[in-house]
Amino acid sequence: MTDELATTPLDALHRQLSAKMVPFAGYAMPVQYPTGILAEHIHCRAAAGLFDVSHMGQVMLQGPQAAAALEALVPGDIQGLPEGRIRYSMFTNPQGGILDDLMITNAGAFLLLVVNAACKEADFAHLRSQLPADLLVEPLRDRALLALQGPAAAAVMRRLAPGSEDMAFMSFRTLSVAGISCWVSRSGYTGEDGFEISLPNAHAEALARHFLADPLVKPIGLGARDSLRLEAGLCLYGADIDASTTPIEAGLAWSISRRRREGGGYPGASVLARQLTEGVGRLRVGLRPEDKAPARAHTVITLADGRPVGEITSGGYGPSLSGPLAMGYVEPAYASPGTALMLVVRGLARPARVVTMPFVPHRYRKG
Amino acid sequence: MSKIYFTKDHEWIRIEADIGTVGITDYAQHALGDVVFVELPDLGRQVAQGAEAAVVESVKAASEVYAPVAGEVTEVNEAIVVDPALVNQDPQGQGWFFRLRLANPAAVEGLLDEKAYDALIRALE
Structure with a gap:
């Protein structure tokens, strides 16, 4: 190959x-x-x-x-x-x-x-x-x-x-x-x-x-x-x-x-156009796991009661954050920053929170 | 006197009496890259030979660490939880993962010795 x-x-x-x-x-x-x-x-x-x-x-x-x-x-x-x-x-x-x-x-x-x-x-x-x-x-x-x-x-x-x-x-x-x-x-x-x-x-x-x-x-x-x-x-x-x-x-x-x-x-x-006026069934959000375990792509996102509300699409470790981070899709009701969710990593539901992106501020040239 | 054995999955186990100290090899840490997270087994857990006993994650991916032989977890290395980079820096020393009380001390004879493991990784490189 x-x-x-x-x-x-x-x-x-x-x-x-x-x-x-x-x-x-x-x-x-x-x-x-x-x-x-x-x-x-x-x-x-x-x-x-x-x-x-x-x-x-x-x-x-x-x-x-x-x-x-x-x-x-x-x-x-x-x-x-x-x-x-x-x-x-x-x-x-x-x-x-x-x-x-x-x-x-x-x-x-x-x-x-x-x-x-x-x-x-x-x-x-x-x-x-x-x-x-x-x-x-x-x-x-x-x-x-x-x-x-x-x-x-x-x-x-x-x-x-x-x-x-x-x-x-x-x-x-x-x-x-x-x-x-x-x-x-x-x-x-x-x-x-x-x-x-x-x-x-x-x-x-x-x-x-x-x-x-x-x-x-x-x-x-x-x-x-x-x-x-x-x-x-x-x-x-x-x-x-x-x-x-x-x-x-x-x-x-x-x-x-x-x-x-x-x-x-x-x-x-x-x-x-319809999605812009009527809304969508899922939204991409940023997530910060509250423990140290990285949650990788395809990790299931649930509520505290175990109901699945989405899935991670990219996740890992952020060297500039010295900790894990992820992005994924969740039902819009759970997309607001601060929302507490669970990430099921190796069978264990671990707490995470929706955060605003970017995780690290952009430093593009202004003007 | 201690003796060290290896697995084809790149774990090492150092035997002293009926206790085995387990970690990942230098080859494994090099292949993984920067280790950023480890998850260790609960004390007292009985692990079967070849069972997933710990998790090691680099920036890019998660990998399992398998128990080279069956036993009971008697000690874990909290130092690598606090500073996962120890696994890269000293994989066969300060970067050890956990200790097992061997269920069957003779089981190590089925593992690779240092010479056989060296031959295995030479073949991979």
């Missing part, structure tokens, strides 16, 4: 850094480096971490009325997305379920979409089959994606790309980074300030080495990427959201503008 895995342009670098490589979405990916997930996580919140996210799908959408056409597939406001800005949205199915979540950038001459690795081939096919034939749908298989995240990311980036420090959160620019022309986004998946940098495969290792030459920067694997995003309250596709969950149930209604709520015109729009 191992030899069938795809590799990213940083594969040799990961191995040189003695990463523990695991299969993920068909790619050999670093789950951790020798210092381990805890140290990587803490370092990213204290200084800066470099992530290889080249397995993710990048696709260019180009042609007349691309934004209007894309709105037929996503509930986000894409026509209202100014040039140089990024928006989070999702592909929905006719039931309002989420086929994938994605970042959409108005890059001026085209729209840049970044989608999940495990969904990318299906997403490319979806775009090709659903969008008008005069739109160019071009998967950018020759581009790598690096993420530089953490409170020191801006200072590190400024040394290699003067001017990048002024970029607003969720903005996009084409910049020369260490002499390499890159597509730079002020965004990320950790709750920290940072950048996501798309560049040609051929230059990816050189740029990664430039970043890693800075003593503030350490490489971060998928293990810490998951614990960081969980503390930030961000959804993982396939765990917290999937084709059976809607953006309303998932607490992602903020990503749907008033115009799109009222105008519809995307798959499942009527379902979502």
Whole structure:
């Protein structure tokens, strides 16, 4: 099996850094480096971490009325997305379920979409089959994606790309980074300030080495990427959201503008409109176990009397919290912060409390 | 004099008279990564050979620790509950999990000795 895995342009670098490589979405990916997930996580919140996210799908959408056409597939406001800005949205199915979540950038001459690795081939096919034939749908298989995240990311980036420090959160620019022309986004998946940098495969290792030459920067694997995003309250596709969950149930209604709520015109729009007015049967919430036992995905959530009211979709240990945390779905009556619930871990009901997310405050760049 | 045995599931058991001290091997702690939580058996519990006796969790996943042989739990290591990182730092010393009074001291002869366990993990690496 191992030899069938795809590799990213940083594969040799990961191995040189003695990463523990695991299969993920068909790619050999670093789950951790020798210092381990805890140290990587803490370092990213204290200084800066470099992530290889080249397995993710990048696709260019180009042609007349691309934004209007894309709105037929996503509930986000894409026509209202100014040039140089990024928006989070999702592909929905006719039931309002989420086929994938994605970042959409108005890059001026085209729209840049970044989608999940495990969904990318299906997403490319979806775009090709659903969008008008005069739109160019071009998967950018020759581009790598690096993420530089953490409170020191801006200072590190400024040394290699003067001017990048002024970029607003969720903005996009084409910049020369260490002499390499890159597509730079002020965004990320950790709750920290940072950048996501798309560049040609051929230059990816050189740029990664430039970043890693800075003593503030350490490489971060998928293990810490998951614990960081969980503390930030961000959804993982396939765990917290999937084709059976809607953006309303998932607490992602903020990503749907008033115009799109009222105008519809995307798959499942009527379902979502109904859920927005009549409510939903379940809501995504954050949970903090009151003892130390982590509660993992698929843990049953009950009331004190044992009645099941939901299920955990992501859970584990939060290194920045020094304790367990989870997110999952519960009946709306039990979704208010402070609600006492039980988590059934190894047959034992253990107390937990609904909390507001993020678990660790976001530290995105303001303005 | 103590003697140490191992299981294919990467537990070790050090025998002194009829008491066995149980933990996970260096290979196991390395494979798990940073240990962040352990759950130990109740004192006095009778555990069967191969039964789940403790739980060890890393950031990523939970794993069971099985009793290498049958016995009664006589002592647990509260130090690793307070500081789970001891399991990573000193898996065959301060990172021990629990002690058993062996139901049948001869049962350890069915386990792996150090040489056989070393051969097993060499084959895995």
